[in-house]
Amino acid sequence: MTGGRTRARYQLALEALVSTTPQGRNPGYGLMPEHQRICELCVEIKSLAEIAALMRMPLGVARVMVGDMAESGLIAVQQPGAAEGKPDLALLERVLLGLRNL
Amino acid sequence: MDFATSSPGYAAPAPSGPTTSVKIVVAGGFGVGKTTFVGAVSEINPLTTEAVMTAASDGIDDLTKVPDKTTTTVAMDFGRVSLDRDLILYLFGTPGQNRFWFMWDDLTRGAIGAVVLVDTRRLADCFAAIDYFEDAGLPYIIAVNCFDGLLSHEMDDVREALSVPTDVPIVTCDARSRESTKLTLIRLVEHSMSRFAAMR
Numbered sequence: 001m002t003g004g005r006t007r008a009r010y011q012l013a014l015e016a017l018v019s020t021t022p023q024g025r026n027p028g029y030g031l032m033p034e035h036q037r038i039c040e041l042c043v044e045i046k047s048l049a050e051i052a053a054l055m056r057m058p059l060g061v062a063r064v065m066v067g068d069m070a071e072s073g074l075i076a077v078q079q080p081g082a083a084e085g086k087p088d089l090a091l092l093e094r095v096l097l098g099l100r101n102l
Numbered sequence: 103m104d105f106a107t108s109s110p111g112y113a114a115p116a117p118s119g120p121t122t123s124v125k126i127v128v129a130g131g132f133g134v135g136k137t138t139f140v141g142a143v144s145e146i147n148p149l150t151t152e153a154v155m156t157a158a159s160d161g162i163d164d165l166t167k168v169p170d171k172t173t174t175t176v177a178m179d180f181g182r183v184s185l186d187r188d189l190i191l192y193l194f195g196t197p198g199q200n201r202f203w204f205m206w207d208d209l210t211r212g213a214i215g216a217v218v219l220v221d222t223r224r225l226a227d228c229f230a231a232i233d234y235f236e237d238a239g240l241p242y243i244i245a246v247n248c249f250d251g252l253l254s255h256e257m258d259d260v261r262e263a264l265s266v267p268t269d270v271p272i273v274t275c276d277a278r279s280r281e282s283t284k285l286t287l288i289r290l291v292e293h294s295m296s297r298f299a300a301m302r
Contacts, residue, residue, distance in 0.1 A: 013212060014151075014180075015123040015192040045121055047192055049180055053149035058175070059208075060153060080212055081122040087214055089298055095124055095214065096291045098185025102143070102284050 012063050014049045017078040018042045024074035035069055042075055125192040126287060127209050129235075130219030131227020135247045135277035136195035137179040139219060142283040144181025144193060152177050153205055176205055193287075196231065206234055215241035215294040217286055219277065222246060225263050232266060241294040244272040245286045 024039040031039070034055065041054055052062035070077045081091045128136045141148045153176045176197045183191040194209050210216070216235050218228050228244075235242040246260060257272050266272070271293050276282040 013123075013125075014194065014208060015125045015190075015212075017121055017123050017190070019121075045190075047123060047182070047190070049151045049178075049192065049194070050149060050182070053151040053180075058152050058154040078120050078122070081124055086212065086298070087124055087294075089295060091122070091124065092214065092291055092295045092298065094189055095185060095191060096288065096295070098183075098189055098191070099284060099288045099291060102183070102185075102280075 012048050013080050015080050016048045017045050018075050019045045021076050121188045123190045125213050127194050127213050127216040129196040129216050129231040134219045134221045139277040139283050140181040140193045140195050142280045146182050148179045148181045150177050150179050210240050215290050217245050217290055218242055220244055220246050241297045243290045243293050245275045247277050248274050
């Protein structure tokens with residue numbers, strides 16, 4: 001499934017968001033079953049952690065797979081708001097507002 | 103009941119920028135109620151994600167060089183809270199066993215902060231988590247989980263026993279209550295913001 005690799009080419013965050021691209025929605029034939037299922041799952045946006053949990057695969061495997069699928073254009077990956085280290089103040093304010101409105 | 107008038111903006115979801123995700127870590131000793139806490143506020147039933155590691159890897163995340171080592175599986179429970187149309191908060195419970203430190207870097211990287219859930223009968227269970235967050239410079243608050251709505255120690259005693267700095271908030275919470283977990287998360291975000299402001 002991962003060609004023997006246990007490391008993704010780039011480190012996706014646990015909470016990185018994954019969504020299926022138009023190409024992933026109509027990939028044609030020959031897609032690996034796992035890729036097919038991830039494409040179906042991520043029609044509604046999912047995090048890397050959710051993909052691993054729902055696919056019942058170890059996190060490292062999901063990470064490699066998502067990286068490969070992003071490279072082939074089947075899915076788009078959105079690294080989290082805090083990818084550069086820490087969330088900024090404006091983002092924290094939005095989180096605070098969101099929590100208060102729950 | 104007329105739902106249409108109660109949410110006037112619902113019918114017109116304006117396309118906005120890409121959805122953003124943030125995360126908060128929920129730490130604490132085994133059985134203190136981390137998954138209960140996550141489940142109380144999550145919009146999905148808490149999911150479990152697993153990481154596979156060699157038992158003797160000692161924090162080195164690379165299986166390629168040690169193909170024959172026995173592997174061990176570490177499970178983390180997590181939940182999701184949609185805060186806005188384009189903002190999702192993930193809550194990650196730390197693995198119960200503190201020896202799986204290799205996961206903690208992954209868990210805490212880019213996190214808003216951490217809630218350290220504490221059971222006053224087993225205060226020592228959270229020492230390792232507190233040390234980790236202090237070393238990592240990650241903002242955290244202490245949340246004393248009051249299972250019976252009753253504190254067996256005064257807050258000052260807890261602070262002294264845990265020897266956390268005076269600027270670290272200590273709150274009580276009921277991990278089963280959505281409102282209580284929500285307030286705990288709000289307190290953490292406020293603390294992160296004040297830490298953030300102080301660093302500038």
